[in-house]
């Protein structure tokens with residue numbers, strides 16, 4: 001038996017996709033890539049996936065859907081026309097609706113699998129939604145339709161959660177390509193409330209240091225491909241620039257042990273407070289994390305003798321800027337950071353055996369002429385590292401919209417930021 005699943009990827013979709021590929025490889029999942037367009041990946045597998053478990057693990061995936069069927073689409077045919085005589089009440093009940101006796105809530109979302117301006121989809125979700133509602137109403141059901149607002153195409157996960165669509169009805173998703181429309185059912189959405197708590201309710205937040213969003217920390221841990229599904233305390237993630245502890249917090253939630261160090265005693269104090277809070281909130285057993293004050297350049301001398309499975313870190317990024325920094329400022333920052341990174345990589349190489357991953361975010365400056373990247377990577381490679389491609393090259397070649405840089409990194413940033421994060425996956429050789 002074959003199963004098809006669709007993944008709704010986050011805003012920085014290349015990073016979300018890289019995370020999925022890393023996780024699939026780590027869980028040894030055999031899959032075929034069926035289709036991919038920016039925020040949607042469709043795969044086919046021979047095994048049923050535990051969507052709830054998978055969703056918890058993924059920082060970069062917003063929804064997981066199961067593809068129920070697909071129909072061919074002739075040019076200019078809207079999805080509502082493609083599915084005109086497709087549905088009946090019995091099948092809707094059996095294939096989509098949750099077992100719920102009150103008023104049914106049905107959400108309709110469209111996801112384009114090609115440039116949306118080339119697809120006849122604007123406003124069509126409304127038409128299709130009303131047709132489905134009519135079928136169910138005629139069969140005696142009481143139905144409320146939930147549609148994206150302001151002419152949008154898909155419902156945000158917040159709406160799916162707040163409207164209880166998965167408990168009281170369904171979210172039906174139509175993944176619309178040039179020649180085919182896939183019909184899917186949302187199985188689970190990302191728990192945005194929990195990520196919010198993990199970010200904003202932590203007791204120690206230092207706005208001067210800049211904290212990594214927990215989702216991104218989780219993606220970076222997944223890119224490191226630690227052994228999965230284990231609470232084996234031998235598997236430890238090290239963050240040598242621990243700051244407020246975001247990476248370690250996510251590692252703990254994922255069942256790993258965490259070791260954090262930082263040059264600043266204040267950061268270690270903050271991380272300690274945050275990780276104690278996480279430990280209590282997630283009812284984690286004691287003894288899962290260790291923290292220490294040390295300069296990352298001198299880690300090798302100071303680290304307890306523990307087996308480290310991966311290094312995952314947002315290295316010190318240098319100052320934040322509210323306008324584009326001048327070239328001499330950028331050069332000066334890169335020079336200073338280069339000394340810290342080289343020292344750190346030298347030290348890490350003494351701790352890590354061959355074949356271990358170092359997933360690290362470093363700054364890239366966004367200027368009018370494009371991104372300015374850290375120029376000292378070759379010095380790091382000379383110390384005994386390779387760069388690992390975040391996605392198979394065959395995928396990046398085929399899907400030209402993916403944003404992997406020529407040096408095999410992925411940029412994570414927001415429009416208003418001038419210091420972006422460039423995410424590298426290194427491997428010790």
Ligand SMILES: C[S@@+](CC[C@H](N)C(=O)[O-])C[C@H]1O[C@@H](n2cnc3c(N)ncnc32)[C@H](O)[C@@H]1O
Pocket residue numbers: 209210211212213240241242243244245246247261262263264267294295296297313314315316317340
């Ligand atoms: C960008 S912050 C990391 C933030 C962290 N990812 C978080 O979410 O809280 C960088 C941290 O690196 C630390 N740092 C700067 N230079 C360092 C060095 N040479 N060795 C170790 N830590 C250093 C700073 O004290 C700061 O806490």
